[in-house]
Amino acid sequence: MTVQQDILNRYLFDDLHVRGELVQLSESYQQIIAAHNYPVGVRQLLGELVAATCLLTATLKLEGEIVVQLQGDGPIGYLVVNGDHQQNMRGIARLTEETTATGLKDLIGKGNMVITIRPTKGEPYQGIVALEKDTLAECLGHYFEVSEQIPTKIWLFHNDESQQVAGCLVQLLPDGDDKAKQLTDFEHLCQITNTIKAEEVFTLDAQTLLYRLYHQEKVRIFEPQAVNYQCSCSEEKCLAAIAQVEPKELASIIKEQGKVSMTCDYCLTTYDFFAPQLASFLDDVKH
Numbered sequence: 007m008t009v010q011q012d013i014l015n016r017y018l019f020d021d022l023h024v025r026g027e028l029v030q031l032s033e034s035y036q037q038i039i040a041a042h043n044y045p046v047g048v049r050q051l052l053g054e055l056v057a058a059t060c061l062l063t064a065t066l067k068l069e070g071e072i073v074v075q076l077q078g079d080g081p082i083g084y085l086v087v088n089g090d091h092q093q094n095m096r097g098i099a100r101l102t103e104e105t106t107a108t109g110l111k112d113l114i115g116k117g118n119m120v121i122t123i124r125p126t127k128g129e130p131y132q133g134i135v136a137l138e139k140d141t142l143a144e145c146l147g148h149y150f151e152v153s154e155q156i157p158t159k160i161w162l163f164h165n166d167e168s169q170q171v172a173g174c175l176v177q178l179l180p181d182g183d184d185k186a187k188q189l190t191d192f193e194h195l196c197q198i199t200n201t202i203k204a205e206e207v208f209t210l211d212a213q214t215l216l217y218r219l220y221h222q223e224k225v226r227i228f229e230p231q232a233v234n235y236q237c238s239c240s241e242e243k244c245l246a247a248i249a250q251v252e253p254k255e256l257a258s259i260i261k262e263q264g265k266v267s268m269t270c271d272y273c274l275t276t277y278d279f280f281a282p283q284l285a286s287f288l289d290d291v292k293h
């Protein structure tokens with residue numbers, strides 16, 4: 007039996023004012039790291055960030071995009087993942103030096119996590135926390151604690167051999183009257199969730215796993231959502247960037263190379279533009 011992957015599950019513990027999420031990724035993650043030749047530690051951290059971004063986008067109550075960026079003084083200059091409410095994901099790691107390091111601390115060094123939420127309608131907003139904890143999962147929990155004041159716990163898993171990543175979230179809901187009891191229920195669900203083993207999260211389908219964990223709770227599972235790799239680059243966006251370049255400089259690039267090439271950082275697609283396509287940007291230059 008093949009286990010269904012690239013799926014996000016959301017569920018609600020009806021009587022407990024707590025919600026949960028489980029995401030299991032393989033192909034979408036593999037497409038993000040394909041062709042980039044990242045060392046193992048970087049593959050792992052990027053994978054964890056992809057799973058985490060899936061979990062975060064699923065907490066959004068609005069349509070839009072979320073960008074999670076880690077930046078620091080370590081061998082990874084920055085690591086960024088973009089996701090939207092339809093669970094379309096892309097991401098990239100930018101290395102400042104070759105590295106065999108693993109783990110958040112050794113790869114990012116001293117740094118921050120910047121979370122930007124861009125609603126389709128409305129103003130974007132941003133939250134920043136220092137990366138002071140040992141793992142990305144703990145840093146995300148810290149982010150929710152400081153910036154949103156919502157008790158949240160996140161678990162992240164990575165398997166380099168099978169190139170799979172997964173994540174789990176347990177979050178207290180802001181509704182309900184008995185805060186002390188809610189918090190006890192939240193802790194209880196965290197303890198149960200904490201028993202997930204990596205081998206289970208990578209080999210069991212969501213339904214089996216959720217039953218194994220929460221069969222003693224009343225849990226309502228919503229329609230699962232597919233997670234896809236999708237890069238948002240396009241010829242149109244490249245042309246918009248080219249329009250910002252000085253016409254003189256463009257003309258000299260065309261003279262030297264016969265074309266203007268742009269390669270997307272994320273998916274490594276190269277877009278080539280030749281003089282006739284760029285004519286409108288070259289108007290000011292005499293040939």
Ligand SMILES: [Zn+2]
Nearest residue numbers: 237239270273
């Ligand atoms: Zn692209």
